[in-house]
Amino acid sequence: MALSNTTSCVLLEKWCKGKCTFNLLWKLTNALGSTTYRSNNLELSCGFHQANNIKALCYSSRQHRGNHCCNLHSTSKCSSLKRQWKHSLSIALPVFVPSLSYYSIMPTKRKFSTSQKDEPDPSYLEIDPYKLVAEEMEGLANDIKMCLKTEEPLLKTMSHYYFDGKGKTFRPLVSLLMSKACNISSNIGDSVLEKQKTVAIVAEMIHTASLVHDDVIDASDTRRGQSSLNKMYGQRRSILVGDYILSQASIALARTGNPDVITILSSVLGDLVSGEFMQLGSKEDENERFSHYLKKTYKKTASLIANTCKAVAILGQCDEEMSELAYQYGKNLGIAFQLVDDLLDFISSDMVMGKPTAADLKLGLATAPVLFAAQEYPDLHAMIMRRFTEEGDVEQARYFVAKSDGVQQTKLLALQHSKEAIKNVQDFASSDAQRALIHLAKILLERKK
Numbered sequence: 001m002a003l004s005n006t007t008s009c010v011l012l013e014k015w016c017k018g019k020c021t022f023n024l025l026w027k028l029t030n031a032l033g034s035t036t037y038r039s040n041n042l043e044l045s046c047g048f049h050q051a052n053n054i055k056a057l058c059y060s061s062r063q064h065r066g067n068h069c070c071n072l073h074s075t076s077k078c079s080s081l082k083r084q085w086k087h088s089l090s091i092a093l094p095v096f097v098p099s100l101s102y103y104s105i106m107p108t109k110r111k112f113s114t115s116q117k118d119e120p121d122p123s124y125l126e127i128d129p130y131k132l133v134a135e136e137m138e139g140l141a142n143d144i145k146m147c148l149k150t151e152e153p154l155l156k157t158m159s160h161y162y163f164d165g166k167g168k169t170f171r172p173l174v175s176l177l178m179s180k181a182c183n184i185s186s187n188i189g190d191s192v193l194e195k196q197k198t199v200a201i202v203a204e205m206i207h208t209a210s211l212v213h214d215d216v217i218d219a220s221d222t223r224r225g226q227s228s229l230n231k232m233y234g235q236r237r238s239i240l241v242g243d244y245i246l247s248q249a250s251i252a253l254a255r256t257g258n259p260d261v262i263t264i265l266s267s268v269l270g271d272l273v274s275g276e277f278m279q280l281g282s283k284e285d286e287n288e289r290f291s292h293y294l295k296k297t298y299k300k301t302a303s304l305i306a307n308t309c310k311a312v313a314i315l316g317q318c319d320e321e322m323s324e325l326a327y328q329y330g331k332n333l334g335i336a337f338q339l340v341d342d343l344l345d346f347i348s349s350d351m352v353m354g355k356p357t358a359a360d361l362k363l364g365l366a367t368a369p370v371l372f373a374a375q376e377y378p379d380l381h382a383m384i385m386r387r388f389t390e391e392g393d394v395e396q397a398r399y400f401v402a403k404s405d406g407v408q409q410t411k412l413l414a415l416q417h418s419k420e421a422i423k424n425v426q427d428f429a430s431s432d433a434q435r436a437l438i439h440l441a442k443i444l445l446e447r448k449k
Contacts, residue, residue, distance in 0.1 A: 126435065126439045127432045127433075127435045127436040128439075129177055129436040129437070129439060129440045130173065132177065132180070133176040133177060133180070133192070136176050136192050136197060136200070137169065137172065137173065137176065140169060140172055140200070140201065140204065141163045141164065141165045144163045144201055144204060144205060147201065147205065147248045147249070147252050148160060148245065150244075154233075155244060158237065158241045159241050159245055161229055162208050162211065162212075162223070162224070163204075166224055166225075167204075167208075167224060170337065170444075171203040171204055171207050171304060171305055171308065172200035172204045173440075174305055174308070174309065174330065174333065174437075174440065175196070175200035175203050175309065176192055176196070176197070177433055177436050177440065178308075178309045178312050178313065178326055178329070178330070178433075179192045179193065179196035179197075179199075179312040179316060180192060180431070180432075181425065181431060181433035181434045182313045182318050182322065182428075183196075183316045184428075184431045184434075185316075185318065185322060185428045185429040185431075186316050186317045186318055186322075188317055190431070193316070195256045195261075195315050196312045196315050198252055198253070198255065198256055199253075199256070199261065199308055199311045199312050199315065200308070200312075201252060202249045202252050202253045202265060202308075203265075203305075203308040205245050205246070205248065205252070206246065206265075206268060206304060209242045209243075209246045209249065210242075210272050212229055212230075212238055212239075212241055212242035212245065213238075213239065213242040214276075215228040215229065215230040215231075215238065216230050216238050216239055216242075218359070218363055220359070229241060246269070250266075253265055253266070256315070258314065258315065261314055264307050264310055264314075265307055265308065265311055267303075267307065268303050268304045268307050271298075271299040271300075271303035271304075272303070272304070275296050275297075275299030275300035275301075275303075276300065278292065278299065278300075279296055279300065279365060282366070282384060282385055284385065286374070289366065289371055289384070290368075290371050293367065293368065293371060294335070297338045298334070300338075301337065301338040301341075302330070302331050302332075302333075302334025302335045302338065303331075303334070304334070305330040305333055305334035305337070306328070306329075306330035306331035307327065307330070308330065309326040310323050310326050310327040310330070312326070313327075322427075322428070325424050325427065326424075326425075328420075328421075328424045329421050329437065329441075332417045332418070332420040332421035332424060332441075333417070333418070333421045333440070335414075335417045336415075336417035336418045336421065336441070336445065339410055339413055339414035339417065340411075340414050340444060340447060342367035342368050342369060342410060343368070343369055343410040344447075344448070344449065345360050345369075346358070346369050346398065346401055346402075346406075346407055347407060348448060361388050361393075361397050361398065362394055364387025364389065366380075366384040367410075368406070368409070369401045369407050369409075370397060370400075370406065371384075372404065372405065372406035372409040372410060373397075373401045373403075373404035373406035374400075375404075376400075376403075376404045376405070376406075377400040377403070377404060379396075379400070380397060383396070411445070414445055415445060418445055419441075421437075422441050
């Protein structure tokens with residue numbers, strides 16, 4: 001998997017701060033073209049090129065009057081450029097523009113005037129995503145339980161256990177909001193179609209089944225602040241219950257009668273299994289670990305969100321271009337969601353999260369905060385390879401993460417994917433649903449559990 005532009009931006013910032021060697025940065029970003037940073041009043045870009053065996057960086061800035069080319073092996077020029085960038089990057093938000101080797105400073109248009117006579121454009125008012133689909137979400141748990149009808153009492157009890165209305169129901173929320181946004185853009189109304197609601201139900205069932213299986217694999221005793229099925233009923237029954245939920249989800253999916261939608265959501269099951277296998281292994285090459293981590297994150301988390309967004313877009317009669325934008329929104333939103341989840345494992349508490357914190361390290365998993373911290377504390381590389389199995393590894397790794405800017409860099413990476421998600425729905429028809437999707441991409445960065 002090619003390293004994402006999002007990751008290259010973070011590596012570029014680390015190089016500017018002296019926390020990443022240029023040779024590593026060059027190796028990882030050489031094939032990606034240029035990278036752009038934008039703040040409220042400034043856009044700054046860089047592009048890499050190589051001529052006569054000299055690695056160089058070109059940038060453009062009206063502020064500095066003209067284009068400049070700096071030989072990166074020139075200490076004085078390099079230091080000066082780093083100082084300029086470090087200031088800019090501390091306030092910048094990244095935007096990605098391919099195939100450009102320089103950027104210019106440009107003013108940002110204000111959304112509305114600050115004069116007393118002017119009022120904000122209503123299109124910029126934030127919409128509560130949950131309130132907008134509250135009616136559709138209200139009966140979601142009962143609809144799922146209807147799909148899980150069985151005459152076996154224990155199977156019924158276990159399969160209904162997590163559908164108690166206490167979960168985040170984030171995936172059906174995204175699915176229902178995207179349904180409304182797509183339907184409005186396709187001029188077929190602002191209501192959620194029955195088949196789109198089925199997709200939302202299937203998404204939550206697939207997600208919950210994966211949690212049941214995850215708890216078995218991880219030997220987890222708690223989930224959502226209560227005892228896990230694995231703890232209460234044992235591994236064998238839990239595995240069977242997860243399988244049962246997936247089987248009923250597949251039956252519900254088949255009822256949509258849309259071959260494309262069935263194919264798209266069926267592929268998610270393969271991604272979940274593939275992602276779990278990826279999580280069980282570690283890359284020996286330090287330069288490949290982040291790429292491996294992001295690919296695993298897509299398969300285990302973002303794939304379900306991305307493909308449900310694409311499925312409801314197809315059901316909403318969206319064309320191929322808009323269906324792809326819906327998919328990309330879900331993909332970026334899903335990666336941002338998981339990045340926040342991974343950083344909360346280091347900064348939240350067991351009581352808030354409803355599950356043990358530092359769980360990833362105890363399971364031998366190196367997530368984004370650890371991978372970023374390893375750039376500053378190379379001792380982490382050996383721990384990553386032995387999956388934190390030696391005595392004191394978990395505590396030492398947490399110490400390194402706390403001392404490093406690993407959590408902050410993870411926040412930045414989540415923010416970048418959030419911004420990309422917002423860009424993905426900018427071309428949708430203006431509506432409350434579209435604005436709710438934009439707002440959702442922002443507030444997920446602020447969640448505490």
